[in-house]
Structure formats: structure tokens, C-alpha cells
Ligand SMILES: Nc1ncnc2c1ncn2[C@@H]1O[C@H](COP(=O)(O)OP(=O)(O)OP(=O)(O)O)[C@@H](O)[C@H]1O
């Protein structure tokens with residue numbers, strides 16, 4: 001369970017997040033939407049205890065720094081140095097090796113995690129030679145191998161094709177039964193079935209709640225600063241704006 | 249004929265020590281893409297040597313070796329810090345490069361006739377190492393290997409995925425700076441043997457070639473070790489036969505191996 005009260009984050013006086021208040025049950029699936037520079041990555045990093053903040057954050061009843069080992073984090077893809085010659089198994093085991101060391105159990109957990117994302121046969125493969133989508137799945141396995149109670153994913157679908165996106169979503173859908181998932185994306189469309197809550201973020205909180213309540217024409221305009229038309233048909237509605245297609 | 253001269257023996261020991269650094273800290277520097285750093289430190293070492301001589305001439309005796317270590321450590325920390333702030337290794341190394349080169353030229357001008365001692369560091373000679381040089385080299389390399397073995401996983405994590413590392417409580421800047429420190433100290437001791445320009449050839453090129461040929465970290469390190477030993481021993485052997493300075497020959501062999509690595513089919517394309 002995550003509780004956020006009057007959360008403000010500043011970088012050298014510049015306000016990146018302003019007065020956020022919301023709470024999330026465990027387990028549940030939260031999608032964070034917002035334009036570039038909205039503070040989405042900042043919010044995830046604050047949850048991980050990497051950034052000082054004002055206000056209150058309680059994750060499973062504790063402060064962010066105290067629950068680091070309960071959280072799994074999948075960074076934005078472009079932050080990774082993909083020229084390092086690593087085998088897939090090395091990538092998956094890396095966090096476990098740092099915390100636990102090389103033990104039988106670590107290898108076993110890494111294998112299981114890779115199997116979970118359907119990448120088991122790539123155990124010995126060169127990570128650099130995988131496609132972008134396959135690399136994303138390996139990263140997901142790496143995150144899961146630590147068996148975290150909550151998983152934070154920063155734009156996991158950037159540079160992935162539809163098939164990979166769907167494969168990853170299927171995995172997440174299965175995981176959400178026992179884990180809390182917080183996912184930053186620019187496109188909520190393919191996540192409609194698994195999303196419990198949506199957070200609209202643009203420095204301030206524009207909206208928080210169930211998809212169908214939060215994704216409104218008014219909110220989308222406040223979020224992106226431009227009119228985003230929404231098409232409603234029966235109990236489903238689509239918003240179409242630039243590259244954003246939202247189907248709540 | 250079979251009695252190896254003590255100078256050749258020391259040269260051989262030096263090559264082994266250099267190869268150990270190349271296969272560990274050198275390989276990680278290539279992964280980090282901070283190879284320019286090696287040249288930057290080499291110039292800081294030159295400035296350090298000139299400054300050490302300057303102090304000895306005009307003030308009090310100060311071992312120039314110690315001064316080069318100080319300079320290397322200072323520049324490694326400065327580059328680590330600047331990288332942390334500006335997030336670009338190339339730019340921070342470039343600035344430090346210019347700074348240390350200016351200092352070097354300044355001190356060299358002030359020590360006039362003794363400048364040749366500092367310039368000796370530019371060329372270096374594997375076959376002119378003293379007993380003391382080899383002793384210092386061994387101590388420094390042992391220290392580098394020890395720290396590398398202890399912290400290798402955290403350093404690798406920090407190089408590969410700094411944000412992921414940070415999220416796990418591994419401070420990437422700390423471990424990057426540690427790598428710079430290890431390489432910096434390595435450069436100081438290696439330079440005595442191979443000089444400022446070729447320290448790059450023996451520290452970086454074997455790892456770069458190894459990276460082209462292997463799929464994993466360990467394999468890259470082993471290739472780097474092999475290539476570095478081949479270049480160093482080859483350099484010494486050819487030097488004994490021809491009388492040409494071994495570091496130049498070692499550098500030529502290293503670059504030759506690198507170009508050969510292109511011949512292997514199906515090498516991994518590196519972005
Ligand atoms: N380390 C930092 N120091 C200073 N300012 C920062 C830092 N990191 C982010 N910012 C600023 O904070 C704001 C929010 O950045 P953040 O990376 O959280 O946005 P984001 O929503 O993740 O954007 P994107 O969609 O581009 O990933 C931006 O204005 C950014 O410039």
C-alpha cells in the first residue's frame with residue numbers, strides 16, 4: 001500500500017512535483033500519464049528513496065529508504081549502456097549478485113524469472129544482440145528476479161513493437177494479482193484491461209482515480225495543454241490526440 | 249644466450265603487471281567508454297613529474313613518483329566529480345586534459361635542463377626499469393587487483409545501468425570514481441615502463457579488441473590479458489633482436505591485433 005500526502009519535490013529550488021496527495025491499495029495497477037518533464041520519473045525515484053522530498057510518503061507503512069528491497073525498478077531504456085558485453089544471465093543476475101552474491105539460489109531465481117517472460121532459451125545469449133523488445137523483457141525478468149512486492153516501470157514500451165508490448169502486458173496482468181505495479185507511459189490504450197488507477201501528472205496532480213472517471217476531455221486538456229478529443233462508444237471511450245490514443 | 253639479462257626479466261615482469269591491469273580496470277574503462285581518460289591521466293602524470301622535480305629543485309627534496317601518484321589521484325577524483333555534475337565523461341576529461349597539459353608545459357619550462365627526466369615519461373622503456381620501479385609497480389598492481397576483485401560487480405552495475413544500481417543502493421558515482429582511481433594509479437605505474445602514448449596501446453587496445461570477440465565480461469578480460477601479454481612480450485623480443493625501443497614495438501603489435509579482430513566474422517556489432 002502506498003500513501004502520499006502533500007508531496008513536494010524540488011531540484012535546487014525548481015519545483016518538479018507540487019503537493020501530490022493520493023493513496024493506492026496493494027495489490028493494484030497504477031498508470032502514470034503526463035507530458036515530457038511532468039515529473040513522472042522524479043516520482044518513481046522519490047518512491048525509491050533516491051530524491052529528498054517534503055511531505056509524507058508511506059510505502060507498506062514505511063519510509064521510502066526503508067523499503068528499497070521490496071521495490072523493483074525498471075529504468076527508462078535509454079539510460080542503459082548497451083555496449084557492455086554481457087550475457088543475458090549476467091544482466092538478470094546483476095542485482096542479485098550485488099546483494100546476495102553468487103549462490104545456487106541466485107541462478108535458480110534468475111532462470112525462473114527469465115522463464116516467466118518467455119526468454120529462457122536466451123540464458124547464454126549476448127544481450128547486445130537481442131532486439132529492443134527482447135532486451136525489455138530481460139529487464140523485466142531482472143526486476144522480477146528480486147521478487148519485489150511492488151514494481152516501478154518507467155516507459156517500458158518505448159521502442160517496442162505491438163507484439164512485445166502485448167507480451168509484456170500479459171506478464172504484468174498475471175503479476176498484478178499479488179504485486180503492485182506502477183507504470184509510466186505515454187499511451188494508456190493497451191493497458192485498459194489491467195489498470196486500476198490512473199494518475200494524471202503535470203508537476204501538479206491533474207487527476208487521480210479510475211480510468212473512466214479521470215480520462216475526460218477537460219482533464220486531458222489540462223494535462224497536455226491542448227485539446228484532446230475523446231470518442232465515446234457504448235461503455236468504452238477513446239481519446240485521440242497527437243500520438244496519444246486512450247481507451248478507458 | 250640463455251641467461252636472460254636482469255633488465256629483460258624486469259621488462260617481462262612489467263608486461264605481466266600491465267596485462268593484469270589491462271584485463272581488469274582497462275576492460276571496464278572500455279565498457280564505460282572512457283578510454284580518453286587514460287590519455288588525460290597520462291598527461292596529469294607528466295605534469296606531476298615536472299612539478300615534483302620543480303619542488304625538489306627550488307624547495308625541498310620530493311620524490312617525483314609520489315607526486316605523480318598525487319596528481320593522478322587528484323585528476324581521477326576531479327574527473328569523477330565533474331562527470332557527476334555535467335554527466336559527460338568526454339567533456340570533463342577534455343577540460344582536465346587541457347588543464348594538466350598547461351601545468352605540464354608550465355612546470356617543464358621552469359625546470360629547464362631537467363625537463364628531459366619528465367619527458368622520459370612520454371617515451372618510457374620496458375628495458376630500463378630499475379628494481380625499485382618494478383617493486384612499486386607490483387605493489388600498485390596488487391592493490392588495483394584487490395580493489396577490483398572486491399568491487400567489480402558494483403562497478404559493472406554502475407557502468408551498465410547507473411539508475412538501476414542507484415535504485416538498489418549502489419552509488420554509481422562512487423564506483424565510477426573508484427574505477428577512475430584504479431585506472432589512474434595503473435597509468436602512473438605503467439607509464440614508467442611504456443610511456444605516455446603507449447600506455448593507451450597496452451591498457452585500452454587489448455580490451456577493445458577483446459570486446460569485439462567475446463560475448464561476456466570474463467571472456468573480454470581474458471582476451472585482453474592474452475593480447476596485452478602478446479604485445480608486451482612480442483615488443484620485448486623484437487626489441488632484443490632489433491635494438492628498437494620495446495614500447496613502440498608493443499604498441500604496433502597491439503594495434504595490429506586490434507585490426508585482426510575485425511577479420512573475425514560475426515563479431516558483435518557495438519553501437
Ligand atoms: N537531477 C535533476 N536535477 C535538476 N532537475 C531535474 C533533474 N531531474 C529532472 N529534473 C527536472 O525535473 C522535471 C521533471 O523531470 P522528470 O525526468 O521527472 O520528467 P518526466 O515526466 O519523467 O519526463 P519524460 O517524459 O521526458 O521522461 C524536468 O523539468 C526536469 O528538467
Ligand SMILES: [Mg+2]
Nearest residue numbers: 040041042076
Ligand atoms: Mg521520465
